[in-house]
Amino acid sequence: MDISFSVDPGEFIFITGPSGAGKTTLLRLLTREYTPTEGSIVFDNEDIVTISKKQLPLHRRKIGVVYQDYRLVPELNIWENVALPLIINQTPQSTIEQRVTDLLTLVDMTSKALLFPRQISGGEAQRISIARALALAPQVVFADEPSGNLDSETTASIIHLLNKINSLGTTLFLATHDQQVLKMYPKTRIIKLKNGAVEQDTHDKKSESKKDTETKPDNESESEKKEAETVTKDKATSAGFLNKLFKHEKMKKASQTT
Amino acid sequence: MNSLTTALTTIRRSPYQALIAVLMTSLTFFISFLLSFVVIGAEIVLKHVESQPQIIAFFELGTEQEFIDNMKDKYNKNPQISSVQIVTQEQALDIYRKENSDDPLLIELVTADILPASIEVKTHNLEDLELIRTELDAEDSIEEVIYQQDVIVTLKKWTSGIRTGGIVVASVLAIVSFLSIMIVIALKATNQKNTISIFRLLGATQGFVKLPFIFEGVLYGFMGCLIGWILAFLTIVFSLPQIQAYIGNLFPLSIPLELLAIQLGLGILTSAILGATAGFVAVSRLMRT
Numbered sequence: 112m113d114i115s116f117s118v119d120p121g122e123f124i125f126i127t128g129p130s131g132a133g134k135t136t137l138l139r140l141l142t143r144e145y146t147p148t149e150g151s152i153v154f155d156n157e158d159i160v161t162i163s164k165k166q167l168p169l170h171r172r173k174i175g176v177v178y179q180d181y182r183l184v185p186e187l188n189i190w191e192n193v194a195l196p197l198i199i200n201q202t203p204q205s206t207i208e209q210r211v212t213d214l215l216t217l218v219d220m221t222s223k224a225l226l227f228p229r230q231i232s233g234g235e236a237q238r239i240s241i242a243r244a245l246a247l248a249p250q251v252v253f254a255d256e257p258s259g260n261l262d263s264e265t266t267a268s269i270i271h272l273l274n275k276i277n278s279l280g281t282t283l284f285l286a287t288h289d290q291q292v293l294k295m296y297p298k299t300r301i302i303k304l305k306n307g308a309v310e311q312d313t314h315d316k317k318s319e320s321k322k323d324t325e326t327k328p329d330n331e332s333e334s335e336k337k338e339a340e341t342v343t344k345d346k347a348t349s350a351g352f353l354n355k356l357f358k359h360e361k362m363k364k365a366s367q368t369t
Numbered sequence: 370m371n372s373l374t375t376a377l378t379t380i381r382r383s384p385y386q387a388l389i390a391v392l393m394t395s396l397t398f399f400i401s402f403l404l405s406f407v408v409i410g411a412e413i414v415l416k417h418v419e420s421q422p423q424i425i426a427f428f429e430l431g432t433e434q435e436f437i438d439n440m441k442d443k444y445n446k447n448p449q450i451s452s453v454q455i456v457t458q459e460q461a462l463d464i465y466r467k468e469n470s471d472d473p474l475l476i477e478l479v480t481a482d483i484l485p486a487s488i489e490v491k492t493h494n495l496e497d498l499e500l501i502r503t504e505l506d507a508e509d510s511i512e513e514v515i516y517q518q519d520v521i522v523t524l525k526k527w528t529s530g531i532r533t534g535g536i537v538v539a540s541v542l543a544i545v546s547f548l549s550i551m552i553v554i555a556l557k558a559t560n561q562k563n564t565i566s567i568f569r570l571l572g573a574t575q576g577f578v579k580l581p582f583i584f585e586g587v588l589y590g591f592m593g594c595l596i597g598w599i600l601a602f603l604t605i606v607f608s609l610p611q612i613q614a615y616i617g618n619l620f621p622l623s624i625p626l627e628l629l630a631i632q633l634g635l636g637i638l639t640s641a642i643l644g645a646t647a648g649f650v651a652v653s654r655l656m657r658t
Contacts, residue, residue, distance in 0.1 A: 142570060172572035184564050199573045243571075 114309045115150075116302060118284075120250070123277040124314075125293055126286040128304035134286040136307070138253050141284075142171055155250065172200055175244030175281075177273075179256035181236040183228040189239055190215070190224040196246040214242040218272065234265035241272060245281075252276060253284040258292055270295055376584035379557055386553045387589065393549040394593020394640065395600070397542035402601035402632055404535035409628065411528040418521055423498055425515040426505040427485040436510055437486060444490060449497040454489045461486065485512060495521060543643065550589050550647035554582050558655045565656070579652045586648025590640030598633050605629075 114137070118124060126134050139145040140152060143159055151158045155173065162170055183192045193214050197207045215221045218238035223231055231239070237257055244252050254273055258266035270285070270292055277283035287293065293301065303311040380387045428437060437455055444453045456464070461484040469475045490505070492498050502516045558565065568578050605624060613622045 144570070168569075168572040168574045170572075171570060176570065182567050182570070184567055186561075186564060195568075196571045199568065199571055199577055247572075 113307060114304070116309060116312055116314070118282060120282055121277070121280050123274065123283045123296070123299050124285070125296075125299055125301040126284055126304065127288055127293060127301055128310070129288060131306075132304040133307040134288075134304060135255055137304070138176065138255050138284075138286065141251075141253060142174055142176060143167055168199075172196065172247050173250050175247070175249035175252040177237070177240050177244045177252065177254035177257045179259040181228070181233075181240045183236055183239060183243075185228050188225050188227050189220060189231070192228065192239055193242045193246060196243060200247055210246060214245060217245075218242045233260045234262075234269070237261060237265075237269055238272070241269070241276075245276065249281065251282045251284065253286070255286045256288070257285070258287065258289055263291065266292065267295065372580035372584050375581035376588055379581065379585055380588060383557060386556060390546075390550045390553040390589040391592045391596065394546045394590055394643075395596040397539070397546040398594045398597025398636055398640065399600045400542055400597075401535075401539040402597055402636065403604060404531075404539060405632060406601070406605065406625075406628075408528070408532050408535050409625075411524075411531050415521075415524050415528050418517070418524055423492060423495075423517050423521070424490045424502055424505065425487050426490070426508075426511045427487045427513045427515075429510050429512045430483070430485055432486065432510045437488070440488060440508070444488070444501075447501075449492050449494070450490055450501065451493045452489075452491045456487045456489060458482070458484050458486050546590075546593065547643055547647050550586050550644055551651045553589070554585055554648050554651035555655060557585070558582055558652050562655065575656065578656065579649060582652040583645050583648040586644035586646070586651075587641050588644065590642075590644025590647075591637060594633075594636040594640035598629075598636055601632075602629060 114133070126137060128134060136145065140147060141154070141159075143162070147160055151160050153159075154170070157170075159170055184195065187195065190211055194207050194211045197210060202210070212221070215224055218241055220235060220238055220242065223235065228236055228239070237260075241254075241257070244254075252273070257269050257273065261269065266289070273283055273285060274296065285292070300314045301311070302309060302314075441453055441455050444450050458481040462479070462481040465479060465484060466476050488505070490501055492501060498516065502514055505511055506514050565578055609622055609624065616622075
C-alpha cells in the first residue's frame with residue numbers, strides 16, 4: 112500500500128474500493144496487526160509504527176473495531192462478549208455491569224444478553240460487535256464491511272446506528288464497497304482505494320474549493336500543526352460521548368413510554 | 370470471569386484431556402513419593418546398622434576381668450577407633466533373656482557362666498575395620514570375631530543405587546508429566562486460537578491471555594500431586610504392618626507423619642512449578658506462531 116491522508120477528530124469517512132483494494136489492510140495497519148515497511152501512521156500524536164509491544168495493547172484499546180465476520184468469542188455469551196474489552200481493561204465490576212447494560216440497551220439486545228453468538232442472527236451479531244467496539248468509549252471506530260453479510264434492511268439500521276455514534280463525536284471509518292451504503296450519506300467524505308493507493312479523496316476537493324474561497328490563515332505555524340494532526344483525540348468529546356449516547360437513548364425511551 | 374474461573378471452565382469442558390494430564394501427574398507423584406520413602410527408609414536402615422558395633426570379639430570363657438579392662442583401655446587409646454564397649458557375662462545374659470523372653474525354658478537353662486563376655490568396637494573409617502579385626506583375632510583370649518564390614522558396604526551401595534535410580538525414574542516421569550500437561554494445554558490453546566486472536570485485537574496483554582492456561586497447568590499439577598500423595602499415604606498405611614511382620618523387631622516402624630507433611634508441601638510446590646511452566650511454554654509457543 113502507498114497511501115497518505117489525514118483525518119480530523121469526529122469525522123465520518125467512507126473507505127471504499129473493490130475487493131483487494133486495501134480496505135482491510137488499512138484497518139490492520141491502524142490496529143498494528145500489520146507494520147508498514149516504510150512511512151508513519153500518527154494516532155493521538157504518536158507514531159504507532161514505532162510503539163513498543165508493551166504499548167500495543169493500550170493502543171488497540173483506543174480503537175473500536177467492527178468486523179465483517181463479527182469476531183465474537185463463541186465460548187462467551189452476548190453479555191460477556193460486550194464486557195470483554197472492559198474486563199481486559201480491568202474496569203471495576205460495577206462499572207462493567209452498568210456499561211454493558213447501557214450498551215445492550217443502545218443496540219436493543221438486552222433480551223438476548225444470555226444467548227451465545229451461535230444462537231443469534233447475523234444482524235444481531237453485528238449489533239453486538241458494535242456494542243463491544245464502543246465498550247471502552249474509543250476515540251476511533253473502524254467498521255470493516257459491517258453490512259457485508261446482512262440484508263438491506265438490517266444494513267440500513269446498522270449504518271444508521273454507526274452514524275449516530277459518529278454524530279456523538281467518535282471518529283468513524285466505514286469500509287464498504289456497497290454503493291447503497293455510500294448513497295445513504297452522500298455528503299460524507301469518501302476515500303476510494305485501488306490497488307493499495309488512494310484513487311480519490313472527496314476531502315481534497317472540498318479543501319481545494321475552500322482554499323479558493325477562504326483567505327489564508329495569518330498564523331502559519333498553527334495551520335501546519337493542524338495539518339500534521341492525523342487522527343487526534345478530542346478528549347472531551349471522546350470521554351463524554353458514551354454518556355451522551357446513553358442519555359440520548361434513555362430520553363428517547365422515556366419519550367416513547369410517555 | 371477471572372483467570373482461575375476460565376481455567377476451571379476449560380477443564381470442565383474437556384474432561385478427558387484433563388484426565389490424561391492429571392493421571393500422568395498422579396502417577397509421577399505417586400512413584401516419586403514412594404521412591405522417596407524407600408530412599409529415606411534405606412538411609413534409616415543404614416544409619417541403624419552403622420550405629421551398631423562393627424566388630425564384636427567374644428572372649429574365651431574364664432578370661433580375667435583385668436585382661437578385659439586392659440584391652441578396653443588399649444583400644445580406647447587407638448585413634449582409628451571411635452568407640453569401645455565391653456559386654457560382661459551378666460549383660461550378655463540380660464540381652465539373651467530379652468531376645469528369648471517368649472521362651473521361659475531357654476531362659477531357665479542358660480546362666481551367665483556359659484555366655485562369653487565381649488568387646489564391641491566401632492571405627493571412624495570402614496577401611497580400618499579389617500586391621501582391627503586382624504589385631505583382635507591375634508589375641509590369645511579372643512575366641513571369635515564377628516565382622517560387619519560387608520553388610521555395611523553392601524547396604525551403602527544399595528542405598529546409593531536406590532537414590533540414583535529413584536532420581537532417574539522420578540526425573541523421567543516428571544518430564545513425561547510436563548510434556549503431557551504441555552500437550553493437553555497446547556491442544557486446548559490451539560482450539561482457542563481464534564478466541565486468543567480476538568483477545569489480542571481487543572487489547573489484551575500477553576499476561577491476560579496466558580494466565581488462564583498457566584492456572585490450568587497449576588491445577589493439573591496440584592490435582593496430580595494430591596492424588597499421588599493420597600495413594601502413597603494409603604500404600605504406606607496398608608503395607609506398614611506387612612513390612613513390620615517381615616523385618617520383625619529389628620526396627621520399630623511407624624507412619625512418618627512429619628515426613629508425609631513435608632512431602633505434601635514440597636510436592637505441591639513442585640507440581641505448581643511444573644504445571645505453570647508447562648502451561649506457560651504451551652501457550653507461548655502458540656502465541657509465537
